[in-house]
Amino acid sequence: MIRWLTGSGVGRAVACAGVAAGIAMLAAGVTQLASPADSRGGERIVAERSNTDMPVRSPSTPSTAVPAHPPAPAAQVTAAAAPTVLTMAGQDIPLEPVSMLPDGSMELPAPPHVGGWWAPGAAPGDPAGTVVVAGHVDTAEHGAGIFAHLAGLPVGEPISVATTDGQVHRYIVSDLIHVHKDDLPADVFSRAGPRRLAVITCTGPFDDDGGGYSQNLVVLARPDTG
Amino acid sequence: MLAGTTAYAQGQQELSEQDQAFLVAAHQNNLAEIASGEAAVDQASTELVRAQGQILITDHTMLDESLRQVADAHGVQLPAEPTAEQQAQLADVTAQQGAAFDQAWTQLQIAAHQAALTLGEQEIQQGTAADVIALAEEAGPVIQKHLTMLQSGDAPAPHGVHAGMGGHAASADGVGMLPWVLAGCGLVVLAVSGAALRRRA
Incomplete structure (x- = not known):
């Protein structure tokens, strides 16, 4: 074959194309190996932004997650108004108040396109504390969740949270932290301390035997005073 | 020495009065706290107290x-149950409602x-048996964490956020085979084509 490539004019053209193609393939492979953040899951995450085609659930729709305890009588959520929608990177994510499950973990709405607002903690209108919103990076049944692309959010990116009283609270991403699930800092859930927003999802190695992801990604955002 | 033998020997050793009294009282404290927690889950007027x-x-x-x-x-x-006094104290609290329940509940838990x-x-x-003392040492920081939470009125931190079970966004398993295949094929194609071009006709 090499004799044909060197011998004929067409063969030489093919060889040139081969050099170009070889360089391109080599470059593509090396680029993906060098920056795993771009390729991580990119081939396997189910259709991007598919949740924008799903009907937006009203925040008053009961969550399909069933806690072990019977539902409590209607309780005041907090003195300040509850968050209803979180907007980031052009996505509007409906929010539901959630609390603690019997195993002590934070409850999450079952549908992957709904975020959970940690109701025992701070609300956006409170004078202090961290507003916590958690959402699925993905689920076994539905594929990519609302926070599938949270890791790509740059520092400086705006996030806004609308509340039941009609206010819109604006934040700016200040930090992205990866922690082992057992090492999630307690002050992320505190009602004391500086006003801020924490958006949490899962990341890191995945245990197929039921352990799930081993890490949490926490995106911290400070109030936009501008 | 076999572990079974050790446990047998330990079991046969009679505990001091201090150790025995601690086990009984700490157990009843646990039962009382569990009952209090269940009362808050049922009756709290805020999500904060419910989570506490x-x-x-x-x-x-x-x-x-x-x-x-x-x-x-x-x-x-x-x-099998908390002390009569603990039960009576909780009954006084659960007789209240709304914000009054929350306040009375918090005061009882602090005490x-x-x-x-x-x-x-x-x-x-004052304890003697190492494993009983170890229980007290394990419980101390947990009880202190609860006390601080109750006194400051802060929310408890959950024991984890499990926000993903699909496995699609896993990162530590690497980038998969595709980049290696691309790079490998690219090298081969480049080598063959490059060799061909360099040969004189």
Whole structure:
């Protein structure tokens, strides 16, 4: 074959194309190996932004997650108004108040396109504390969740949270932290301390035997005073 | 020495009065805290107090499991219920409603946790059996965490956020085979084509 490539004019053209193609393939492979953040899951995450085609659930729709305890009588959520929608990177994510499950973990709405607002903690209108919103990076049944692309959010990116009283609270991403699930800092859930927003999802190695992801990604955002 | 033999020997060793009294009292404290937690989950008027109640159930259930194993190993009988006084105190609280319930509940929990801390410290100072003292040492920081939470009125931190079960966004398994295949094929194509171009006709 090499004799044909060197011998004929067409063969030489093919060889040139081969050099170009070889360089391109080599470059593509090396680029993906060098920056795993771009390729991580990119081939396997189910259709991007598919949740924008799903009907937006009203925040008053009961969550399909069933806690072990019977539902409590209607309780005041907090003195300040509850968050209803979180907007980031052009996505509007409906929010539901959630609390603690019997195993002590934070409850999450079952549908992957709904975020959970940690109701025992701070609300956006409170004078202090961290507003916590958690959402699925993905689920076994539905594929990519609302926070599938949270890791790509740059520092400086705006996030806004609308509340039941009609206010819109604006934040700016200040930090992205990866922690082992057992090492999630307690002050992320505190009602004391500086006003801020924490958006949490899962990341890191995945245990197929039921352990799930081993890490949490926490995106911290400070109030936009501008 | 076999572990079974050790446990047998431990069990046969009679505990001191201090150790026995601690096991019984700490167990009843756990039962009282679990009952209080359940009352808060049912009756709290805010999500904050409800979550505080839930963490009491979760943590005191865990502490009591450890305690029961040690009590079993020593053949110590544990009561099935909190003390009559603890039950009466909780009944006074659950008779209230709304914000009044929240306030009374918080005050009762603060007092109960302060008493539990004192009980544990006494065991650490005056106890004899290493495994019983270890229970007090394990429980101390947990009870203190609860007390701080109740006194400051802060929310408990959950024991984790499990926000993903699909496995699609996993990162540590690397980037998969595709980039390696691309790079490998690219090298081969480049080598063959490059060699061909360099040969003189």
